[in-house]
Amino acid sequence: MDGHCPTMKPSQIRYSAVSEKDMDDNGILIGQELDDLIKNRKNIGAIPPLPIAQHNHYWVTPNNRRLWICRQLQRLEMLNMIRVRKVGFIPTGVFDDLTIIDVGRQQSNRKQKSSLILGLVAGIVCAVVIVLAYFLNK
Incomplete structure (x- = not known):
């Protein structure tokens, strides 16, 4: 992390x-x-350096919003490295995922994924019940 403008993968x-x-x-x-x-x-190149600090052997940022954007750009292969700047930030936690909360409806991406999974599970359970009913009525 030494040098004028170090970079890391998001x-x-x-x-x-x-x-x-x-x-x-x-x-x-x-x-x-x-x-x-x-x-x-x-301009992607105009994204300012991301502030980071080391905590429990991980690099962590207080700017979760910018990191989320950079990770999406990395996933889309539009950005490989981001400029970083070491700061004296002490995080309260270290997390791999970030849930974006809709301020208006207070729904998160995880809740939407959960409801899709619950719908899938309900469909499977329904199919199993129909098959069991068929065999029990034979």
Whole structure:
């Protein structure tokens, strides 16, 4: 981590919280910010260095929103490395995933995935009951 402008893969950096609002203080939605970068309305190279600190052998950032955006860009193969800046931040936790919370509806990505899984499980249970009923009525 020595040098003027070190870089790291976004996937090597952990979140310092389990959730983040979908809208920043200026009213910009995180999805809109990501779309602006994907569609070249904003320059990916102009993303400021991500502040990081080491905690329990992990690199962690207090800027969870920017890390989430950078990880999405990495996943889309639009960004491989991000500039980082070591800071004196002491995180309260270290997390691999971040849930984006919809400020208006207070629903998270995890809740939406959970309801899809519950629907799938309910469908399987229903199919098993029908098959059992068929064989029991023979």
